[in-house]
Amino acid sequence: METSENLPVKRIGVLTSGGDAPGMNAAVRSIVRAAIDEGFEVFGIKDGFLGLHQDRFVSLDRACVNDIITRGGTFLGTARFTAFKEESIRAEAIENLKKHKIDALITIGGDGTYTGALRLHEMGVKCIGVPASIDNDVHGTEYSIGFDTASNNIMQNMDRLRDTSSSHHRVTIVEVMGRHCGDLAVIGGIAGGADYIITPEAEFKKESLFSKVSQAFASGKRHALICLCENIINAETLASELECTTGIECRATVLGHIQRGGSPSAMDRVLASQLGFYAVKLIAAGEYGKCVGIENNRLIATDIVEAINTPKKTKVTDYIHLSSKIS
Ligand code: F6P
Secondary structure, eight states: OOSOTTSOOOEEEEEEOSSOOTTHHHHHHHHHHHHHHHTOEEEEETTHHHHHHTTOEEEEOGGGGTTOTTOOSOTTOOOOOGGGGSHHHHHHHHHHHHHTTOOEEEEEESHHHHHHHHHHHHTTOEEEEEEBOTTOOOTTOSSOBTHHHHHHHHHHHHHHHHHHHHHHTOEEEEEEOOTTOOHHHHHHHHHTTOSEEEOSSSOOOHHHHHHHHHHHHHTTOOOEEEEEETTSSOHHHHHHHHHHHHOOOEEEEEOGGGGGOSSOOHHHHHHHHHHHHHHHHHHHTTOOSEEEEEETTEEEEEEHHHHHHSOOOOHHHHHGGGOTTBO
């Protein structure tokens, strides 16, 4: 960008990208208000990197972010824009930043968003990443925005499934999101009282699960809940195999996008407010190429290259001691 390293930042852009996460709006609200307090102007960019490329910028003032702290999703819109991997597309997007005289960009999202931010950073754009993904799979923070709300959504839906599972004395498999990270399955599953939790981090052996379920029912258990992380085994297939092998009736429910929606929890609103504020503070201090996070209740900044290249320490290892339920 033309902006010299030494010139103070005057105008910042903010976008949300990748899968929406409850609390993204609270983060934008916090960024807008903290930035205005710093004397910056703020522009929102619609639909993430897609809108950056298509030149869809909107000026944001304090009033634009009134009443959005309660809303799930992202009022700025989001997209998965794979063409952003191409340097020529990014170069066109950077022209739009220059046209609107944006000096620094805050990108809110998960690992794909961080990669986009890193590529822009390598091309001279001053970027800060804010972690928001229900999967909780980004390094540089213990919790990402949206994870807590999604965990609560899983818990509440498991409570409902428990009612019908226990009434029919069935095994119920609940498939949850997480992409390739078991955090949602572990936290949602423990909170929802799952008897077995299947995650990508621990080796999954069908035979072992079937024999644990058989033994439990033989010793008097009347129903069971299994929380299954997506992308391991098809939930319907597992249900019919379990039923065939054990003779116990089994049903599968794929929670899907239900778990990504809804008003953000208090924890997500507070986390988003803190991280948004801190992102602006870093820009005001002239620090870029970083992403913000929280670790042991402290705000931290991590180099974006490190955040992308270091595998996230998952919650699965923290909770494995709870029981033998994590298979
Ligand atoms: O990354 C968030 C997430 O919800 C994953 O858990 C899931 O695998 C994926 O997004 C679904 O993506 P989409 O909404 O594009 O179908």
